[in-house]
Amino acid sequence: MAPLEHPGLEAMTEATAPACVEIERLGRHYGLPAKPIVALQDVSLTVREGEFLSLLGPSGCGKSTLLRCIAGLDKPTTGAVRVRGKPLSGPPAGIGMVFQRDVLLDWRTILDNVLISAEFQGRGRKENIGRARALLERFGLGGFADRRPWELSGGMRQRAAICRALLCDPDLLLMDEPFGALDAMTRDDLNVELSRLVQLGGRTVIFVTHSIAEAVYLSDRVAVMSRSPGRVAEVFEIDLPRPRPLSIRETPEFGRHVGQIRSLFSRLGLVREE
Numbered sequence: 001m002a003p004l005e006h007p008g009l010e011a012m013t014e015a016t017a018p019a020c021v022e023i024e025r026l027g028r029h030y031g032l033p034a035k036p037i038v039a040l041q042d043v044s045l046t047v048r049e050g051e052f053l054s055l056l057g058p059s060g061c062g063k064s065t066l067l068r069c070i071a072g073l074d075k076p077t078t079g080a081v082r083v084r085g086k087p088l089s090g091p092p093a094g095i096g097m098v099f100q101r102d103v104l105l106d107w108r109t110i111l112d113n114v115l116i117s118a119e120f121q122g123r124g125r126k127e128n129i130g131r132a133r134a135l136l137e138r139f140g141l142g143g144f145a146d147r148r149p150w151e152l153s154g155g156m157r158q159r160a161a162i163c164r165a166l167l168c169d170p171d172l173l174l175m176d177e178p179f180g181a182l183d184a185m186t187r188d189d190l191n192v193e194l195s196r197l198v199q200l201g202g203r204t205v206i207f208v209t210h211s212i213a214e215a216v217y218l219s220d221r222v223a224v225m226s227r228s229p230g231r232v233a234e235v236f237e238i239d240l241p242r243p244r245p246l247s248i249r250e251t252p253e254f255g256r257h258v259g260q261i262r263s264l265f266s267r268l269g270l271v272r273e274e
């Protein structure tokens, strides 16, 4: 069974770690060339190995489009994405993806839903059962392996979706607003679990969210996107120490990061100040 951790990378600093994802002057237009919908324009960004980067911005600014381009599920109109130096021509090897909705198959057990990613990658089911069970255990679903998705709460289903994404030990994890539909307590719970996972090893994570506090809590850097057309307006370093207990959200340093980002939101006209 492959280890759940990625030892080694944690010692690297942001400056010394090699680039994992390089986005260069990326543009994505939809619709007719005569009347295009410009979802993204001139986006350049580098995400380093082992880094947790959040894409933060209002609805419709192109966060999901950018994530799909990185996942090789959508093709840029202009510019390029390289993963570990290679230009994309489809989903790159070694990625895991978690979507806004859990997309579990109702007719399969939770264990079999988790094992789907091994099946997709042509890996043996039997060889991966132990790892799938270990992941379910770690995410508090040990007793639910034989249940069907409709027997679980929204938070439990999303946990199962995360286990599925982690099964093949991806070194690049792409998460498209995975906790957006959850209640605040479940969201806090999963934020803590994800933060622990990041702490364990040097997995690179790109995480889409609408929530400033969630982005600050989880990330090493936060890229704030502006709307129409979607661009990266500014990238913020979050130098809060890890591990990060939830109580870090009550510290002045946390408040300072949130305040800086909120003030950019305000300057960009993304929030209304009464």
Ligand SMILES: Nc1ncnc2c1ncn2[C@@H]1O[C@H](COP(=O)(O)OP(=O)(O)OP(=O)(O)O)[C@@H](O)[C@H]1O
Pocket: 030, 031, 037, 038, 039, 057, 058, 059, 060, 061, 062, 063, 064, 065, 066
């Ligand atoms: N397949 C598509 N065809 C046409 N337009 C699209 C398509 N996908 C996205 N768009 C448009 O591109 C823009 C960016 O959409 P996208 O879903 O990437 O935004 P988002 O920031 O992820 O939004 P949300 O936070 O609401 O999920 C929107 O104007 C959307 O209507």
